[in-house]
Amino acid sequence: MKISKSNVSRGTLGITGHVGAGHVHTNFGFVQDDSAGFAVVSALLRKAFPARTTIASVDADIETGTVTVTTEDGGTGTASTRRGITPYEATLARLAIGMDAIYSQTVACTAFGRIYGQGVLELPVALQTAACLAVVDTFEKKYPGQFVTGVEDMPGKVGKIMGTVLDIDGIPVSVMAVINASEGGLGPDEDLEGNVMLGDKGRVMKELGLDALPTFVLESKAYAPAVFKDNREEMFWVRMNKEVDNxxxxxxxxxxxxxxxxxxxxxxxxxxxxKGDMAKGTRELGERIAALGNSLAEADTAREKVRIVGELATIVSQDAGGVTFMSSDLHNLVGGGGIMPGMCAVLSMVVSEQTVKTWKIPAFTAQDADHYLAILEHAVPVLAGNIDKATAEMHERTAFKEEAFAFLYPEK
Incomplete structure (x- = not known):
């Protein structure tokens, strides 16, 4: 696959991939590495813009509660923790040195053993965030002016957006990498995932033409027991909704x-x-938490209290990730992948039950990224050859009004 910087400002089609910092678990036992899309787009960009994204240093500051990652090409990214950093954690964070920052969840798990969002393990999430920000900064510093960049400009978010137009085997493709991350190592908060076109991210998309291009959305490596409980091999998973998507x-x-x-x-x-699925799920989760709170209020023995709080901890560290990651009204329009109606389909990976029994949390690897790139090598010319039909389908189904989500920007 030949990849180079394109001379045009808008592609024939689009590719976007994100990282949801700390979005590891959701409800019903779903567990994932949600950095896959960002990693693949970063790997794609490195073929046109060679850059060393290996982590050269990690500075976890116990005074400020921030962690800073620096790559071999001098890119830096800094993220904060809500409850600070211990000297022990600062030592562990340096285990990430020598790893490729584009595989950010693996970076966090290598340093700390595992990662949880929802404010449960703040430093691993902050380390993941800093690693991704360092990747974007690496490209920006080494190739100034070659990328369209933006920020997650909603309150409480610290992520960034980076995109450009590449020629992939002669076909111009608008590509975009998205970091969805929250202040304080919290999250997940992914109102700007996928190709959701709001705020400063919307500006980036419009500059690249991604507001009106059929687009591949690259998503996570996951275990989804509701669908693949008996699956014994890794495989690729293509999804859309036939009534809404492309x-x-x-x-x-x-x-x-x-x-x-x-x-x-x-x-x-x-x-x-x-269908109001997110609002329903949020309400049901709140009711479960409230029921546990009522049980705790009536508990007398330490044994009862420990059991109840332990169950609450499981819900917060795992199930809650299925409702915190997106605003309910937005989810009603773009679904769990953040996919604009009419424009997209989603590419993911699924792993076996045995993988999760062994590793507990999937890990996206360089080999996985190579497989995604091999798929894109074949899928890009297929879509380009059918772009008129894809574009017609997009126009028939497009249904997004940015002003309907002004409530997500209360400070503006």
Missing amino acids: PSVFEALIKGINAAGLPCTHSDTAFPRG
């Missing part, structure tokens, strides 16, 4: 996987919209 993009991804000789499964009934 069938041509969906078909191009499936053909790309098959042409790459990789195992594939797919669903055209994913990401239901307009």
Whole structure:
């Protein structure tokens, strides 16, 4: 696959991938490495813009509660923790030195053993955030003026957006890497994931033409027991909703996987919209937490209190990730992948039950990234060859009004 910087300002089609810092667990036993999309787009960019994103230093400051990651090419990223950093944690954080920062969840797990969002393990999430910010800064410093960049400009967010137009085997493609991250090592907060077009991210998308291009959305490496409980091998998972999303993009991804000789499964009934699923899930989770609170209020023995609080800790550290990551009204329109109606289909990986039994949390690897790139090598020309149909489908189904989500920017 030949990849170079394009001379045009807008691609024929789009590719976007994000990292949700700390978005490891959701409800129903779903667990993931949500850095896959960001890692693949970063790997794609490195083919056109060679850069050393290996971590050269990690400075976890016990006075300020911040962690700073520096790459071999001098890119830096800093993130904060809500409850500070101990000297022991500062020592552990340096275990990330020598790792490739684009694989940010693996970076965090290597240093600290595991990672949880929702404010449970703040420093691993902050380290992941800092690693991703350092990747973006590496590209910006080494190739000034070559990227369109922006920030997550909603309150409480500290992520960034970076994009450009690449020629992939002669086809101009608008590509975008997105960091979704929260202040204090909290999160996940992913109202700006996928190709959601709001705020400063919306500006970046419009500059790259991604506001009106059929787009591949690259997503996580995950274990989804509700769908793949008995799965015994890793495979690629293509998803869309046949009533809302883009069938041509969906078909191009499936053909790309098959042409790459990789195992594939797919669903055209994913990401239901307009059903109030997030609001319902949030309400049900709140009711579970309230019920535990009532039980705790009535508890007498230490044994009872420990059991109840332990159950609450599990809910907060795992199930809550399924409702905290996106605002309910926005989810009703763009679904769990942050996918704008009419424009996209989603590429993910699924792992076996045995993988999760052993590792507890999936880890996205350089080999996984190579497989994603092999799929894109075949899927990009398929979609480009069918772009008129894909664009017509996009225009038929597009339904997004930015002003409807002004409430997400209360300070403006």
